[in-house]
Amino acid sequence: MCNNGVVPTESSRVRSMNETRDRILDVALDVLGENPDAGMGDIASAAGVVRRTVYGHFPSRLDLVRTLTERAVTEMTAVLTEVNASDAEADAAWAEFIARLWPVAHRYRVLLALRRGEYGEAIHGLLGPVDELLADLVKRGQDTDVFAQHLSAGILSQVAYGVVFAIADSDLSNGTLGARAATITSLLMLGVPETRAIALVGDQP
Amino acid sequence: MCNNGVVPTESSRVRSMNETRDRILDVALDVLGENPDAGMGDIASAAGVVRRTVYGHFPSRLDLVRTLTERAVTEMTAVLTEVNASDAEADAAWAEFIARLWPVAHRYRVLLALRRGEYGEAIHGLLGPVDELLADLVKRGQDTDVFAQHLSAGILSQVAYGVVFAIADSDLSNGTLGARAATITSLLMLGVPETRAIALVGDQP
DNA sequence: TCTCCGTTGCACACCAGTGTGCAATCTACT
DNA sequence: AGTAGATTGCACACTGGTGTGCAACGGAGA
Secondary structure: OOOOOOOOOOOOHHHHHHHHHHHHHHHHHHHHHHOOOOOHHHHHHHOOOOHHHHHHHOOOHHHHHHHHHHHHHHHHHHHHHHHHHOOOOHHHHHHHHHHHHHHHHHHOOHHHHHOOOOOHHHHHHHHHHHHHHHHHHHHHHHHOOOOOOOOOHHHHHHHHHHHHHHHHHOOOOOOHHHHHHHHHHHHHHOOOOHHHHHHHHHHOO | OOOOOOOOOOOOHHHHHHHHHHHHHHHHHHHHHHOOOOOHHHHHHHOOOOHHHHHHHOOOHHHHHHHHHHHHHHHHHHHHHHHHHOOOOHHHHHHHHHHHHHHHHHHOOHHHHHOOOOOHHHHHHHOHHHHHHHHHHHHHHHHOOOOOOOOOHHHHHHHHHHHHHHHHHOOOOOOHHHHHHHHHHHHHHOOOOHHHHHHHHHHOO
C-alpha cells in the first residue's frame, strides 16, 4: 500500500487497456479512411479485437467518431495557435502551418468525408475553433495584402484547407511530395505569386 | 394505322412515363445532393411517387446512380470537347470551361460525395473520359507555360476541378458569385497570376 | 366498352449494422 | 491461491434499407 493515490497508472492493468483503446482509435482512422461506411466489426477486426470489446471502450459509434474528432481538434489547434502567434508574414506562416499540419491532416483526412451525413453536425461543431483560427490567419494575410481578396476570409480559408485535405486524400499523398504539393497549391489559390510560393516551400522542406 | 413506325412517341402513354422517369432522376440529384445516403424511399417521396414505382424504372439503386452519372458525363464531355477544340489560350479556355461547366457541376455535385464508398468504382469508371479531357487541357496549358508545373497535369487537373466541385458544394454556391469564385480560384491554383485571372473572368461573366 | 399498362399499396424475405446481455476465460495484481 | 477486471464468444432484439411479388386501381387508346 505504498500507493495511496488513485491513478498512478496502476502499473499494467489500465496501461494495457489504454493501449487497446488507443490501438482501436488509430486503426479506426485507417479503416474509416479507406471506407467511411466501415462498421464497428471491421474496425474491431483490424484492431485484432472482437466487436464487443470496441463497445466496451466506446458505447456507440458516435462516441468513437467524436473521440477521433476531439483528438484531431486538439492536435490541429496546437499547431495553429503556435503558428498564429509568430509574427512572420502571413504567407510564411501559412507555409509553416501546412508543413506542420500535413501529417495531422493526412491522418485525419477521413473527417472530411465524415463531415457530411449522420455525424456531420457533431464534427462540424467540434471543428469550429479550428475554422476560426484558420480564418484569422487568412484575414491577417488579406489585411496585409499578402493574400488575394476575391473571396471572404471565411470562405477562402475553408476552400484553402479543403484543398489540403483533398490532396491528403489523393492517391499519392504520403511522403513529403504531398506536403510540398499541398503547400504550393494552397498558397497559389490564396493569391501568392508562384515564385514566392516556391521560395517559401524551399525554406521549409 | 397511319403510323407504321415503332416509336413515334406513341402519343401520351410513354411520354408521361418518361416524364416521371425524368422527374425521378431530377429529384434524385437534389435529394442525394443534400444527403448522399438517402434511400430509395426518400427519393420516391420527393418525386411524388411510391417507392415501388422507382424500382419499376430502375431495377436497383446502382442503376439509378449509374444513369445519373452517365447523364453527367454526357453533359460534361459535350462542354469539354467544345472548349478543348477552340484555339484560345489554355487559361482562357479554362475560364470559359468553368463558366459553362458551372451549372452542370453544381447540379451533379453529389457525384463527388458518391465517388467514395459502394458506387465509387462504377462512377470512377464512367468519369474516366472526362478526367482525360481535363488533363489534356491542363497539359496544353503547362506546355505553353500558361499553367504552373508544380504538379503533374493528371493530378493538377483533378485537384483543380476538385476545387470547383468543392465550391459548388459550398453553402453559397448558386448564382454567378459561385461561378466567379470557382473560376478565379481554380485559375490561381493553376498558376495563373491574379491580375490575369481577374481579367479573364471579367471577359466571361 | 374493353383492354393495355403504368401506377399504387401492401405484403414479404433478406441483409447488414447496431447495441446489449451474460457466462466463460485469461491474466495481472494481492 | 484468490480475486478483480478486461476480454472473449455467443446469444438476442431492433432498426432501416433493399429488392420482389401480387392484386387492385385508373386513365389513355383500340
